[in-house]
Amino acid sequence: MIHLINCGKYYDTDVGRREILKSVNMSIPLNLRVGILGRNGAGKTTLLKMIAGVENPSYGEVVRRGKISWPLGLSGGLHPDLTGVENISFITRLYRADFDSVFEYVKDFSEIDQYLDMPVKSYSQGMRARLMFGLSLSIDFDCYLIDELTGVGDRFFKEKSKQAFRERAENAGLLFVSHNEKTVKEYCDYALVFYGTSLVPFEDIDEGVDFYLKNGGTA
Amino acid sequence: MQIISEQFQKIVSRILQRNFEDARNLIDESTAALSNQQHFLVHFMLAEEMGKIDEAADFILAAFRKDIHLPLTRHSVLWMAKYLAQRNEFRCGLAIVSKLDVSIDDWEVCSQKAKFLALNRQFSKALNLLRATWKHIPKKKKQDFGLFEARLLLNLKHSEEAYIKLNTFLKRPAGHSPLYHRAIKTAVDQCDWAFAKRLLSHSSFLFGPTPTIKTQLAQVHFNLEEYAPALKHANQALSKLVGAGPKHLNNLRILQELKCDAQVALNTPFNSVRDLLKHLEQDKEWTEGKLKVIDCCLRAKKTTLAAYYFAKWFNDTDLSPEIVTLKCRLGVQNADANSVASNLQILIENWPDRDLHPDLRIINSSKRPDLQSTIIEEIELPKIFSPKWARNDFATGSNFIRGIAGHLNSVRALILRETKARFGIYKLGYLWAFLEPAVYTAIFVGIFYIAGRQSFYGMSIPLFIVTGVVPYTLFRNCFNQMVSAVSSSKAILVHPKIQVIDIIVTKTSLELSTIVVVFLAFMSGLYFYVEKFFIGNILEILLGFCGLAACGIGLGLITAGIASVFPGIANFIRQGTRLLFFTSGVFFAPEMLPSSIRSQYLAWNPLAQFISTVRNNFTPLLTSQNIELSYALFFALTLLFVGFMFQRIFHFRMMTQ
Incomplete structure (x- = not known):
């Protein structure tokens, strides 16, 4: 409430x-x-x-x-120099979530698994949004x-x-x-x-x- | 008929000869022979000639009541008129004046008639008459009649014109204060506040600022919604009434209430509480005042204070609608749902016609709270969104340990993130941390080598420079990190778990640990390959580092705060700190300078003190006699305190830039 x-x-x-x-x-x-x-x-x-x-x-x-x-907006909170995986691990640490399950969910949801090891600054706007979106939905x-x-x-x-x-x-x-x-x-x-x-x-x-x-x- | 008229003429001639005895006898003898009219007339003439004005008036009045018209001369009418006015016989007076054949040239009669018309409340007729005869009135009388006209205008509620008349004719102040008073009263009754204000300021100029005038001024300003002047005048009136006896009690209450209302309207309700309390010390029975105090406390959201006064002055048996309303509002602010509900019920049951206080209306009605328009009023607040907090919702579940643990978790995540980001994709990030001090050291070692110096105070040149450059680098890095701490972390601050303090702690601990590692690396290199140097108190060395970090953080946060308001000044500060490299004893020891410079300038520089603290622990030849560590630490902590303060104050500005 x-x-x-x-x-x-x-x-x-x-x-x-x-x-x-x-x-x-x-x-x-x-x-x-x-x-x-x-x-x-x-x-x-x-x-x-x-x-x-x-x-x-x-x-x-x-x-x-x-x-x-957190209020989920455009690209909020993603570090541009870090890779997708590193960003995921930051969020899971911050919210004390299980990395493996979150990673699986995001990979499945965002459909950008081939880019997850690249720095976020190389992503397109849509890819960032997918990552953000999947990340927040993956945490309970x-x-x-x-x-x-x-x-x-x-x-x-x-x-x-x-x-x-x-x-x-x-x-x-x-x-x-x-x-x-x-x-x-x-x-x-x-x-x-x-x-x-x-x-x-x-x-x-x-x-x-x-x-x-x-x-x-x-x- | 002939006889009668003869008798009449006889009497009249006797009277005119001033032979009053004979005349009286003749009147008594010939009562039967005279007509009613003649009867009154001769009696009147007799009284007039004898100068018995009240007797004459009696006859006039008697004739008037019997509806008998007496043909009076202009002279006797004027003579009579004033006396009749004194005896409040206005209708009779008007009747006899009206019977005269009036032309507008005759200003005396005209004005007399106008007066009687006015006294009979026929103001517009009176005004017309007065205006018609205006130009015939002699100059020295004009003032009186001008004021008379003003009074007529006031009665007709033409306040503007009246004001013009008053302005023109009220040159002499004395004696007209009642007229002013009346004019003000008329204006106030008509709610013509602007006019009342002009009159009041004029009369305060004429008669001096009496408490009454000041009070009225305050009220008028209040009604004009000019609250600040209203407060000013109320204060002046109060200062004049101070020490006045109990007969002014009512005035004082009115003024206090006015002040309170003005403060509430100015949105500073708490300001009036002190004055009210002071007044309540003398006037203990003033319930409205007590209610006002609590109301103001509640408006200012000082709930505990309100509860305290409520408990002090009222108990549960007091049941007036105002008290119950206050009790209920107190409940709302305390989030005490039971008290609110029960008191609200009492209010609604006992005084169903009363308007509820706006704060309570929100809770009572199932409709929208602040009713901006009728559109919203019609929409019912769905039950599912209606306020339903309970007391245990406010019991903060967090305790101190859990709070610290939460922060530590955020800091840990942030440190790992920062570290990774610094390494970057080329994994070179931390090379810079070593490279930069190394370059500085190499440059200065080169310079001193060319200058032919071998050592300072028993330290080799590289050792001397490293113990200055590395601590200074700590200060500069902390400063640079803090200047951009918030602006570079805006994106990450969308996570409610991350507070600004987490970012500050993260950056500081990263800088500090980096520098410590760099310092250890340099020193061990020097120790094993250059010289076996003396090592003093390690704790003191650490203290020096911490002091430098604190200075850097404090100054950085202050600069960031200033930058959010005046970017130019912040830039100036940023450039200014570069000078510190040359003035803080990085590549020289304060002991090398003449003692006058040392004591006058360098002693004030906490950076120089901290750097010396670090360096002096690596040679036995330098003592700490020139170091005032307590001053330097005090300075650093002050900077830190002010820095955090600035951070709090300007946080919003930094976030929105």
Whole structure:
């Protein structure tokens, strides 16, 4: 369970204070597949970072109960000078996971096993995303935080990742950030929509998407 | 008829001859012969000629009540009018003035009539009349009538025009303070705050800053949402009221409350708590004040303080809606779900009509908390996302040992990762660690060889240089690593398990261990192939290294912090540290310099002190009498402290650059 307790976030920029979230009170169960919808710059990534614990809220508290993944975005955390295998071993050490099983999973999932001994800086954007994606899915979390990642990869990879998600979602949840309502609909059952500086929850993803499409422009 | 009129004329002529006795007798004799009108008229004339004004007024009033019209002269009307006004007989006064044939040239009658109209609350008629006759009013009377007009305008709620009139005619302050007071009151009643503010500042200029005016000014500023000036004026009023007796208690309370509200509006609720508490010391019975204190504490999120005052002032038997609301809010901030629920129930059951406090509305309703618009209000918060934290969710499961173990795990993973990355694909990364000091040493050995020196203080030239260059390299590497510690690790910081401190520890331990290995390698080479040198206190050598590392880390973190705000200045610092190579005794010993330079400049340089600490332990000829190790260590720790502080302050800026 993730508790957002009177949680707010603002940034003091050079042009004044910018409010992103204003005193949110909400509990998010870990085993749900929740899509977070909002326009560009509404604060979706910031919310994900706060939930992960990478960034602190300006006021209030985020209480996490359970294993939550790091916010999974484009190429985050891969060392460009290290090879794929070395990056995998770093993550497994950091999260105290079993290297062999993770390695097998990633090799199987990402389909780049012939490149895994090359430095990551020689990978293409799609290959990095596959590696990242496989890496995070290979470690057991109660909830996966995913930030606009599924935009990359070809049709087959997308099919595959959707399948992987379904397998994972049987006992784990998903917080999925996107401004693309179609992908959100594919992956999620519930929705949190940014509206101004508040977060509107929906029990039905279609309702949430409707609300987003109708009121997104006003946010 | 003839007789009657004769009788009447007779009486009138007697009166005019001022033969009052005869006239009175004649009136008594011929009562029957006179008509009602004539009766009143002769009585009035008699009283008028005798100068008995109240008697005359009685007759006028009696006639007015019987609805009898008396044809009075202009003179007697004016004479009567003032007296009638004094006796508050406004309707009668208006009646007799109206009966005169008025032309606008006759300003006395006109203004009198206007006054009576005003007194009968026919302000607009009065105003029209006054304006019609305005130009006939003599100059010296104009001020009075101008003010009269202003008063009429105020009554008609034309505050702007009234203000102009007041401005024009209120040259002399004395005696008009009631008028101002009234004008201000009118403006406040009309909620015309801007006008009230102008009037108040004007009157504070005229009559001096009395507490009343200051209080009103504060209120007006508050209503204009100018909270800072409101606070200022409230403070001034308070300072004037200090020491005033209990009769000003109410004023003081109003002012304190105003200040508190202004602070809340300024979003600094905690500032008013001290003042309120001070006031509560004298005014112990002021419940609203106590409530305000707790409210401010809660707003400022000082939950423990709020709980303390609540327990001090109130107990469970106090049941007013305000107290229960506070209790409930206290529960919300303490995350005490039971207390919130029970108190909320009490509130809703006992006072169903009251508006709930916004903090509680979030919890009470199943609807959206901050209602930005009606769209959101209509959407129900799904049960599955509704707040349901319990007290044990806040019990932090981590303990100290587990925390340290977590950090150690991250550091271990990071160290392995860094090491691998340094080796890179060519496995040459660590060659540089040896090569760089070797090159420096070779250069200086060459220079000294050409200069013809063989040894310093019993040390061979290579030993002398190595004991300076390697420690300095530690400082410089630490500095360089820390300047880019956060900016080069942004990508890895997406892992919540990795904190900035892990990165700092990783880089420091890598640098320190690398340098120690390099130093050991150089020294053993020198020991076995060049000379068997003296070795002093090894712990002191290590202390010197640690001090240098601390200086490097502290300075590096400070520079990184400054770089996130002023990149130019940081660049300047970075170039400036290069000078330290030449001023820190890397290729000379402080003892070689004249003692004046040594004590004035070098003694202040902690790097020179640390480097000397290392070097002095390799020769018996150099003593530590010039070393102030406690100063150097204090300096290093201060740098470290400030560095970590800067890191915390500027972390967000560094991450977003």
